[in-house]
Amino acid sequence: MRVLGISGSLRRESHNTRLLGVAAKLVPPPAELELFEGLKDVPPYDEDEDGDLAPGGARRLREAIAAADAVLIATPEYNSSIPGQLKNALDWASRPFPDNVLRNKPVAVIGASTGSFGAVWAQAEVRKVLGSIGARVVDVELPVAGAEEAFGGNRLADEELQRQLARILAELVEAAGDRHTIAA
Amino acid sequence: MTTVQAETTALTGTTVPTGTWKSDPVHSQAGFAVKHMVVGTFRGTFTDFGVTLANQDGEPRLYGAVRADSVQVRDENLKGHLLSPDFFDTERYPEITFTSTGIRADDGELVVDGDLTIKGTTRSVEARGQISGPVADPAGGERIGIDLETPVDRTQFGLKWNAPLPSGGVAVANQVTLTVHLELAKEE
Numbered sequence: 297m298r299v300l301g302i303s304g305s306l307r308r309e310s311h312n313t314r315l316l317g318v319a320a321k322l323v324p325p326p327a328e329l330e331l332f333e334g335l336k337d338v339p340p341y342d343e344d345e346d347g348d349l350a351p352g353g354a355r356r357l358r359e360a361i362a363a364a365d366a367v368l369i370a371t372p373e374y375n376s377s378i379p380g381q382l383k384n385a386l387d388w389a390s391r392p393f394p395d396n397v398l399r400n401k402p403v404a405v406i407g408a409s410t411g412s413f414g415a416v417w418a419q420a421e422v423r424k425v426l427g428s429i430g431a432r433v434v435d436v437e438l439p440v441a442g443a444e445e446a447f448g449g450n451r452l453a454d455e456e457l458q459r460q461l462a463r464i465l466a467e468l469v470e471a472a473g474d475r476h477t478i479a480a
Numbered sequence: 481m482t483t484v485q486a487e488t489t490a491l492t493g494t495t496v497p498t499g500t501w502k503s504d505p506v507h508s509q510a511g512f513a514v515k516h517m518v519v520g521t522f523r524g525t526f527t528d529f530g531v532t533l534a535n536q537d538g539e540p541r542l543y544g545a546v547r548a549d550s551v552q553v554r555d556e557n558l559k560g561h562l563l564s565p566d567f568f569d570t571e572r573y574p575e576i577t578f579t580s581t582g583i584r585a586d587d588g589e590l591v592v593d594g595d596l597t598i599k600g601t602t603r604s605v606e607a608r609g610q611i612s613g614p615v616a617d618p619a620g621g622e623r624i625g626i627d628l629e630t631p632v633d634r635t636q637f638g639l640k641w642n643a644p645l646p647s648g649g650v651a652v653a654n655q656v657t658l659t660v661h662l663e664l665a666k667e668e
Contacts, residue, residue, distance in 0.1 A: 393557055393560055394556075394557070394559070400564070400565065427565070428566070430561065432565045432569075433565065
């Protein structure tokens with residue numbers, strides 16, 4: 297079972313990419329978390345360029361989601377909302393509607409910010425967008441506040457947050473497993 | 481004649497007839513109505529469903545099943561959203577079912593108490609309406625009509641999606657009226 301991790305932040309030292317690194321170590325085996333590294337290559341959504349000839353960056357995003365059993369999104373918060381590049385990627389992934397690659401796909405959203413609220417609004421908005429897209433949104437959140445001090449090695453410094461993240465991953469993998477059961 | 485039979489007779493000219501009766505899919509409808517944008521009434525229908533009324537022993541039972549993915553609305557994008565986990569989640573919960581626990585007359589109406597299951601959640605509901613017939617059909621069979629409706633709170637069944645409106649209020653009400661208009665044919 298494969299969980300695709302998508303970080304909504306592009307910068308090299310991203311707290312949210314690091315958060316996905318922590319998550320990768322908490323995924324219940326034999327499931328594995330694979331980081332999507334092509335977010336920056338996804339061009340601005342343009343319906344004129346969609347369809348069979350969709351740009352490579354958008355195609356690779358769709359293919360990566362399609363190949364995954366579940367998706368874990370870690371989002372920062374820009375101006376109280378979703379980072380533009382992440383929203384743009386979700387817009388590509390949502391097409392064609394309703395039979396897109398995210399339809400019924402289990403997705404959980406977590407987030408880190410340097411502020412005191414841990415990207416909680418951005419997480420809520422990503423969940424709302426995913427619901428409209430038709431994804432199976434796991435009803436959880438993980439607000440990692442004060443991100444510059446939140447990590448200790450490959451763990452979250454706050455043990456309760458670390459346990460919460462483990463529970464989220466277990467729930468996400470379980471949702472993906474349920475889906476396989478239904479398909480069988 | 482019992483009180484229930486007397487009241488039913490007064491309403492429709494008949495009691496719940498004996499025999500097994502199956503819904504005619506062409507001449508039966510199942511649907512819902514919900515307030516939209518505070519002021520409007522939005523309706524949708526289901527095209528794939530079946531209802532059986534069985535009354536062999538004087539204790540009539542009504543049961544039915546609806547394919548949730550047969551919901552019909554006039555916008556394919558909206559239909560896609562209705563089938564998704566935000567609403568009916570048809571991948572996990574393909575059927576809506578109803579099984580009566582009692583059929584009675586009350587205040588001139590037919591009342592069907594029963595267990596309604598939507599999105600995997602079962603709750604007791606009270607549907608009210610009327611029953612009419614039987615009448616002879618041209619093919620030599622018999623037909624009855626049943627019309628029922630019941631209010632439900634969709635959020636109690638896990639259909640919780642909503643969106644706030646700029647001027648206050650929300651896009652879709654929680655209370656939904658479920659309605660069936662059934663024409664049932666007697667099984668030989």
